[in-house]
Amino acid sequence: MGMSLDRRQFLLGTTALLGAAALSPAAALAQENRLRQLFWGGQARADRTNGVNALYTAASGNDVESSFLGWGDYWPKLATETAGGNSPDIVQMDYRFIVEYARRNAIAPLDEFVGSALNLSDFDADQLEGGKVDGKLYGVSLGANSVAQLVNLAAFAEAGVEPPNRDTTYDDIRAMGEAFKSKNIRGGMKVIADGSGSEPMLDNWLRQKGLALYTAEGKLGFTEAEAIEWFTLWSQMRADGVCVDAETQALDTNGPLENTMVILGKAAMMPSNSNQLVAYQTLVQDDLTITSYPRIAPGVGGGHYRKPSMFFSVGGSSSNKEAAAAYLSFFVNDPEAGKVLGVERGIPCVSAVRDVVAPMLNEKDQIALNFVANLGDLLGALPPPPPAAAGEIDVSLLRVISQEVAFGARTAEDAGKFFVTEAAAVLERGAA
Amino acid sequence: MTAQSISASARIKGGAVGSSIWSRAWENHAPGYLFLLPWFIGFFGLTIGPIITSLYLSFTHFDLLTAPRWAGLDNYIRMFTNDRNFVASMRVTMFFVIFSVPLKLAFALGVALLLNRGMRGLPLYRALFYLPSLLGASVAIAILWRQIFAGDGLVNQFLALFGIVGPSWISNPNYSLWTLIVLSIWQFGSPMIIFLAGLRSIPQDMYEAASLEGASKWRVFWKITLPMLTPVVFFNAIIQTIEGFKSFTPAFIISGGTGSPINSTLFYTLYLYNEAFSFFRMGYASALAWVLLAIVAVFTAFSFFTSKFWVHYDD
Secondary structure (H helix, E strand, O other): OEEEOOHHHHHHHHHHHHHHHHHOOHHHHHHHHOEEEEEEOOHHHHHHHHHHHHHHHHHHOOOEEEEEEOHHHHHHHHHHHHHOOOOOOEEEEOOOOHHHHHHOOOEOOOHHHEOOOEOOOOEOHHHHHHOEEOOEEOOEEOOEEOEEEEEEHHHHHHHOOOOOOOOOEHHHHHHHHHHHHHHOOOOOOEOEOOOOOOHHHHHHHHHHOOOOOEOOOOOEOOOHHHHHHHHHHHHHHHHOOOEOOHHHHOOOOOOOHHHOOOOOOOEOEEEEEHHHHHHHHOOOOOOEEEEOOOEOOOOOOOOEOOEEOOEEEEEOOOOOHHHHHHHHHHHHHOHHHHHHHOOOOOEOOEHHHHHHHHHHOOHHHHHHHHHHHOOHHHEOOOOOOOOOOHHHHHHHHHHHHHHHHHOOOOOHHHHHHHHHHHHHHHHHHHHO | OOHHHHHHHHHHHHOOOOHHHHHHHHHHHHHHHHHHHHHHHHHHHHHHHHHHHHHHHOOEEOOOOOOOEEOOOHHHHHHHHOOHHHHHHHHHHHHHHHHHHHHHHHHHHHHHHHHOOOOOOHHHHHHHHHHHHHHOOOHHHHHHHHHHHOOOOHHHHHHHOOOOOOOOHHHOOOOHHHHHHHHHHHOOHHHHHHHHHHHHOOOHHHHHHHHHHOOOHHHHHHHHHHHHHHHHHHHHHHHHHHHHHHOOHHHHHHOOOOOOOOOOOOOHHHHHHHHHHHOOOHHHHHHHHHHHHHHHHHHHHHHHHHHHHHOOOOO
């Protein structure tokens, strides 16, 4: 039987377990074949995961003891358990952290199980590649997604502006912004959120220029000139009232979805991810959709990529690695499991599963699936996993400096120089 | 009892010296210590142990995933020579403490003076005014605070009645820290209760003498109430200063843990938390924690030193 635990169940369960253990010493032995699973997500993801765990237990006889946390609580918990030599058998892993965990042997290489316990023969090649570190497989992608702009169609209709599509450029957005200004809908809603502090948006913009946020060696992939151009681009949009002002953008603390610009009704579109459309749609009445990030010029593509939205990896100290690998195999290949999971973690990476899942999706899920499947010329190569310090550069440099420019504490010129110098210093320290 | 007389009485009763003192002490106190054992285990295992470990960790680089590496004074050197965020967070925290503590104490004293005038229903008012202190540090209030001080929040709706267009207080770096100071002042309950108790303990005959002499209310406050209350003021100031340095939850919730906008609410504890649990520099975070301890200790010692010049004990 698959299990998920909230605190009350845990307390009840613990009490029951202690009682059972006191009655019969054999109860403790039953733990041996149990796989322990830890992932981040909300209740919807937990329900789907537990559904698959029930299927897996029925098929294999192995129990899965599953628990989940929010993103922010997940990483300290996983790191603490890993530090205690007690990592779960199955852990959810993010592209941002996979290198760090792999190089420290906190997750196990899976190559020895591929072809036996772990069947990846029909797995999308680019998604398989995304789970490799130093040539070895450390994570199995649970779905592909892509950055996408969240668009409030109702707001565009009110403003009488044609909504953006896959050919929309940054210049087009400026023109749309003028139209929004003259219409003045919903107390001065702007066409777009301020994207200057958005790491994915900067990344996408750089990739269209043939550059990257980070190189494969973990160095900064661009120079002061691009950073200055980036901050200037947004400073002008802010000054012209195309994007939201500094005070408004600062309401979004990169925390709850409720505080984002589209949901607060401050902007008609904002940078987001393809798999988040469903979650955002539950928060507003207006009809939402997704489209690509703007192009830097007509016909220029290559900014997007199909990112492994998350992986399952096997804990480095797991005593049950083979069983865990078999679980992963079931999770990504089994059509019935696919039906339970849908596209909640991203688009399935096995085409047979995709075929089973596609007809049963609702309209919003369909939009997400079609978007990721039909990126066309917008699609570029998967960038190397970011260096360990990338998170720190995002949180304590890019977002802070973008706010400094927005509030007028720094010029765009100064901000570009400062960002590149400081980011290089953080990367240097991270490598030491 | 002197040591001699103890051993003398032990000799009379026991016969064999030395061990009998210990065995008798053991017999007398063992049950007590056994009952205290759970507390001792908690104290040494969960309090003293981790504190000593964190002191050790502060001299290492430790990312949780790999074993700590000895770093000597690296963490401390970096903190004081090459860390803008340390300076920024220290500035934010100092500003917060310097403004929130006196304002909160003044407010709490003001309310205590009002409540001390022998009004009817005092227990009810006392409970009502204490309520924010119970709620104030909670997540729910921090979220509510966002709504109140946002651009289209309650405060600006009120200001709009007078034709004033207010800024988005919570997301403007010029005002965001002040919203947290106001939140802190609003939690004036516990110093207020202590002030109230202090006011009650001032001897009435002093006030009677003052009124016979025809002293004004203002003069009575400055010459009798406040001097007699200084031990309570001193106690409250120390406690609230320590609370101020430790303040974490409101800033964490309101800024989503980022200290946004532009690090204007990057409290020292928030920075420490991010270093530990966002960037996994446990060694550096431990060093930050020990420096915070030192700073609080210095502040407290300084307060005690100055106290002899302004605190009047009635003896």
